[in-house]
Amino acid sequence: MSGGRRKELIAEVGGEEDLRRAVEAGADAVLGDVGPANAGIRVYNPSSLQTFRIRDQKDVEAMLRSLGPGTEAVLVEPEELRIIALENVIAALQGRGVRVFARARSVQEVEDLIHVLERGVDGIVVPRDLLSELHYVRELVETPRRLELRAARVKDVVGLGPGERACVATNSLLRPGEGMLVGNMARMLFLVHNESIGSRMTPPRPFRVNAGSVQCYVLGPSERTYYLSELRSGSRVLMVSVDGSTRIVSVGRVKVERRPLVNVIAEVNGVTGSVALQKAETIRLVSPKGEVLDVTSLSQGDEVLVRVSEKAARHMGIAVEEFIDEV
Numbered sequence: 001m002s003g004g005r006r007k008e009l010i011a012e013v014g015g016e017e018d019l020r021r022a023v024e025a026g027a028d029a030v031l032g033d034v035g036p037a038n039a040g041i042r043v044y045n046p047s048s049l050q051t052f053r054i055r056d057q058k059d060v061e062a063m064l065r066s067l068g069p070g071t072e073a074v075l076v077e078p079e080e081l082r083i084i085a086l087e088n089v090i091a092a093l094q095g096r097g098v099r100v101f102a103r104a105r106s107v108q109e110v111e112d113l114i115h116v117l118e119r120g121v122d123g124i125v126v127p128r129d130l131l132s133e134l135h136y137v138r139e140l141v142e143t144p145r146r147l148e149l150r151a152a153r154v155k156d157v158v159g160l161g162p163g164e165r166a167c168v169a170t171n172s173l174l175r176p177g178e179g180m181l182v183g184n185m186a187r188m189l190f191l192v193h194n195e196s197i198g199s200r201m202t203p204p205r206p207f208r209v210n211a212g213s214v215q216c217y218v219l220g221p222s223e224r225t226y227y228l229s230e231l232r233s234g235s236r237v238l239m240v241s242v243d244g245s246t247r248i249v250s251v252g253r254v255k256v257e258r259r260p261l262v263n264v265i266a267e268v269n270g271v272t273g274s275v276a277l278q279k280a281e282t283i284r285l286v287s288p289k290g291e292v293l294d295v296t297s298l299s300q301g302d303e304v305l306v307r308v309s310e311k312a313a314r315h316m317g318i319a320v321e322e323f324i325d326e327v
Contacts, residue, residue, distance in 0.1 A: 007114060007141045008123035010044065010101065011131060018128060025134035031075075031125055044073075049101075051075040054085045060092055073099040075125065082109075087117045101125055107133050110140045139221035139236060139248060146244045147181075149191065151288040152266035152273070152306040157298050160261040165278045166216075166228040167257070168237065169208045172249040177242040177290050181219040181307050182212045182228070185326040188273025189219055190264065191240060191305040193284040193292050202282055207252070210283050213261055213276035219307070221248050229256070242290045242305065262295055264304075271308055 011022035013032035022030050022041075029042035031049065052063040054076055063074070074093075078085035090100055099122035104110050107130065114120045126137055168180065174194035181189035192211055198204035211218060214229040219238045231237065235251040262279040265272065277283050277295050284292040285304040293302060 010123050010125045012127045021131050026138050054078045060088050075101045090117050142222035149244050149305045150268050151303045152268040154266050154302045156265045158263045160263050162258050163261045164214045164256050165259050166214050167210045167255040169252045170249045171252045173206050180209045182216045184274045186217050186225050187309050189307045190275040191286045199282050
């Protein structure tokens, strides 16, 4: 069992229709009575995958005694104190080369399974009644819990004249210090703060981010980028806090309007990036100290939080290794 190993997403299936949905949603494997030749992906047979119900520590010890030398994986079913039970199982099996699978009871529980005892379980079994959420579970599994944000120094702020900008209203209440990662180039994305603060002329809109020009990249789940112009009601984006912690939120609507724009250019360790934002006092970036800086007051030398990507090139939003020079 390895903390660095990619989590395996396993869909519980009861027939051909479930199997088709699991494959289309990107499951890594299925759990069910399905012939491997018919599946096209890895199949775990319920009769051959050892399952252990854990009620107390005695059950953990009994599980250890029953494991054979060739056991590759076990499905653990804690009845109570699920997190503690999984912590004890993971700790007991470390170094044995046995992978731990657990069945998610809800979408909300998936994050707990990913991060229990920091390393998480090795495989998450998605039951049949959650198969409709398999795409979202995939995003949760592949999205890092925390991103590295760095301090970039503003080099220049240049007026661009009028252009179309996208204002993204989410279905979540956003917290102070939280925003979206947006940029003109994927190599550097700026933390654009949400509108929970308001101003003397405008009330707070704590569900919204005035994100920037429609051509800008925005970071989504699984570290995939999208153009702001691509976002629609029902899209999912990544919300990032000043400490780098992340969460996935859904989009309620996107409002595109023509507004005066300004280009913020910044640099960190020889990497230069920029972001085109609406020129207004309510549009704010975030400093390394967590302070909000409105774009109309930015000046050369100010520091703002950015995320720098080692892979500058993107293909359909996915980071790829290739030569690219964006200016």
